[in-house]
Amino acid sequence: MPASFTLLGTSAGPGVPSYFCDCCGCREARENPALARTRSGALVRSGDGFHLIDTPPDLRQQLVNQPLQSILAIEQIFLTHWHYDHFGGLGELEYYVKLHRKQPIKLFLPPSAVASFHDAFPDLTDVFDVSAWVFGQSYPLGDCSVTPLPAAHGIETAGFLITAPDKRLAYFPDTAGLPEFTRQRLGSLDWFFCDATFTGDNWFPNSHMSIDEAVSLGRDIGAASTVLTHLSIHYSHSMTVRDLQDYLADSPDVFIAYDGMEIVL
Numbered sequence: 065m066p067a068s069f070t071l072l073g074t075s076a077g078p079g080v081p082s083y084f085c086d087c088c089g090c091r092e093a094r095e096n097p098a099l100a101r102t103r104s105g106a107l108v109r110s111g112d113g114f115h116l117i118d119t120p121p122d123l124r125q126q127l128v129n130q131p132l133q134s135i136l137a138i139e140q141i142f143l144t145h146w147h148y149d150h151f152g153g154l155g156e157l158e159y160y161v162k163l164h165r166k167q168p169i170k171l172f173l174p175p176s177a178v179a180s181f182h183d184a185f186p187d188l189t190d191v192f193d194v195s196a197w198v199f200g201q202s203y204p205l206g207d208c209s210v211t212p213l214p215a216a217h218g219i220e221t222a223g224f225l226i227t228a229p230d231k232r233l234a235y236f237p238d239t240a241g242l243p244e245f246t247r248q249r250l251g252s253l254d255w256f257f258c259d260a261t262f263t264g265d266n267w268f269p270n271s272h273m274s275i276d277e278a279v280s281l282g283r284d285i286g287a288a289s290t291v292l293t294h295l296s297i298h299y300s301h302s303m304t305v306r307d308l309q310d311y312l313a314d315s316p317d318v319f320i321a322y323d324g325m326e327i328v329l
């Protein structure tokens with residue numbers, strides 16, 4: 065079976081709809097649940113195994129929506145950074161490990177998050193085999209590899225370069241542009257998944273990006289296709305998915321992420 069990369073969730077922290085928002089985008093998602101977004105994370109299928117990137121608070125429901133055989137073979141987890149919308153579902157793996165897997169699962173964290181993990185989850189130390197990932201180092205992912213590269217997000221944060229035998233994909237759900245070290249390593253990308261948290265004004269220009277900024281960054285680094293993810297639509301200029309499709313109608317190299325979107329590697 066070919067390797068694949070599936071977006072489990074495609075929202076920024078508040079989710080779409082968010083429970084406290086009645087903007088046009090949240091209303092659209094309430095009326096049509098196919099347009100709802102859970103918090104951002106991804107599942108890589110490679111070789112005989114499955115690998116999680118981030119464990120968002122919606123993880124349980126995201127995994128329930130996947131074919132059972134994929135979930136029963138989760139081998140390792142890589143976290144981009146220690147923000148709740150990316151780590152909050154770690155506890156959802158407890159019963160998978162205790163009842164099915166019966167041995168700890170490898171969890172790769174940002175170096176600065178190892179102590180935070182032990183503080184937050186003292187009861188899960190027998191569930192995870194914790195290591196710190198190292199920027200620029202490649203880790204095997206079945207027939208592919210994953211390399212954490214620095215993102216610009218205020219706290220220590222990685223985006224992941226995933227290299228398959230003949231595809232290169234980068235996943236940067238939380239970043240404000242790309243540090244030079246990272247830029248130099250993201251040539252010849254087939255797919256660039258980029259933080260596009262804001263429509264209109266960027267409220268947090270030091271940690272996130274707007275739709276327009278993500279589109280131009282993708283072009284700037286020469287990615288063949290850019291996928292806008294970590295989307296939120298509740299801010300200064302709310303948008304529906306339909307608005308966004310119209311807005312991007314002349315950009316055939318730009319795609320709007322959706323929960324369950326799958327790329328064959």
Ligand SMILES: [Zn+2]
Nearest residue numbers: 076077149238
């Ligand atoms: Zn986030």
Ligand SMILES: [Zn+2]
Nearest residue numbers: 145147217238
């Ligand atoms: Zn974050």
